[in-house]
Amino acid sequence: MPSNAVKLVMGAVCYFMIDEIKEQGGEIIIKKDPEDKFGRKKIEEYYDTSKKYLLNNPDKLKKKLLDYDKEKITPEIIKNYETKIRSQESYTYENAFKANLALSFLYKWCDAMYEFDKTYRETAPLRAKLDAAEKVVREKTAELKEKKDALDEINNKITSLTNLYERKMQEQTELENDIEDCSLKLSRA
Numbered sequence: 001m002p003s004n005a006v007k008l009v010m011g012a013v014c015y016f017m018i019d020e021i022k023e024q025g026g027e028i029i030i031k032k033d034p035e036d037k038f039g040r041k042k043i044e045e046y047y048d049t050s051k052k053y054l055l056n057n058p059d060k061l062k063k064k065l066l067d068y069d070k071e072k073i074t075p076e077i078i079k080n081y082e083t084k085i086r087s088q089e090s091y092t093y094e095n096a097f098k099a100n101l102a103l104s105f106l107y108k109w110c111d112a113m114y115e116f117d118k119t120y121r122e123t124a125p126l127r128a129k130l131d132a133a134e135k136v137v138r139e140k141t142a143e144l145k146e147k148k149d150a151l152d153e154i155n156n157k158i159t160s161l162t163n164l165y166e167r168k169m170q171e172q173t174e175l176e177n178d179i180e181d182c183s184l185k186l187s188r189a
Contacts, residue, residue: 002047005095011046012085012110021053073117
């Protein structure tokens, strides 16, 4: 029979991996409480659930833990984790470490997911403001590019007109020189 620390840490993992368990067509196993003399009380059996749905393929579990989408942790998962697991006095890192080294890492993973979710929810308004500010920056950058393109077009026209003006001034100077030459030739003739 696994220790209470094993049951609780695996319960925490089950709650965070509930979508994985449901993908396999399962849910947290509920059994009669062996300590209840009347057999009416039911308990969630975390160890059996984890053994059946998570620990049956350790490589898959490792990949699921590494690829876990922590931004999609639901309030229901957090509520279950807080009320059914984290609130237990025996749910501590020390107890997990005493029970098994691998279990201590699973404890830390669950704790990290919990802390991430708290921080993620607290920073949601800041991320919303950041998204809005980035949207404004993108819009203003596009507007600036549009204005720069229009300015470049105007500068190109100015350069073209300046070149035309200089050519025409040169032509005028040449024509004035030709007129002067012709006038000089006419006066000699």
